[in-house]
Amino acid sequence: MKKQIKSIIIIASFILLMTLPYFVFAADNPAVTSVGTPLSNLQEVGSGSGPYSTETSDTSLAETIGLVINMLLSLMGVIFVGLMVYAGYSWMMARGEEEKVTIAKDTIKRAVIGLVITVSSYAIWSFIYTNFISK
Numbered sequence: 085m086k087k088q089i090k091s092i093i094i095i096a097s098f099i100l101l102m103t104l105p106y107f108v109f110a111a112d113n114p115a116v117t118s119v120g121t122p123l124s125n126l127q128e129v130g131s132g133s134g135p136y137s138t139e140t141s142d143t144s145l146a147e148t149i150g151l152v153i154n155m156l157l158s159l160m161g162v163i164f165v166g167l168m169v170y171a172g173y174s175w176m177m178a179r180g181e182e183e184k185v186t187i188a189k190d191t192i193k194r195a196v197i198g199l200v201i202t203v204s205s206y207a208i209w210s211f212i213y214t215n216f217i218s219k
């Protein structure tokens with residue numbers, strides 16, 4: 085019985101958490117009376133809010149792809165560092181068992197190889213991006 089109540093509370097909390105963003109109680113702004121494109125409305129609000137620039141800059145497809153590649157390579161680096169920490173922890177917790185130590189050593193070797201590949205591909209991509217795309 086206690087387990088059912090606990091699961092009902094968890095499910096109700098999850099449903100409440102998922103539906104809460106739909107109830108946004110934002111006031112309508114009477115200062116913005118013109119109905120135009122979203123960009124023109126944002127520029128109008130930006131011009132009324134102070135010394136901010138209302139000009140937009142378009143990024144090219146190559147720059148967008150470059151940013152995505154940059155984020156993915158950074159994520160890969162974080163994953164391989166996490167693998168190194170995991171392998172070191174599993175080596176420490178092996179308690180002298182040769183099989184676990186061997187598995188941990190293999191994981192460290194593979195993580196180092198992956199980290200070297202990721203860092204070198206990041207360096208190559210950084211060189212290509214700064215010398216050819218962003219100019």
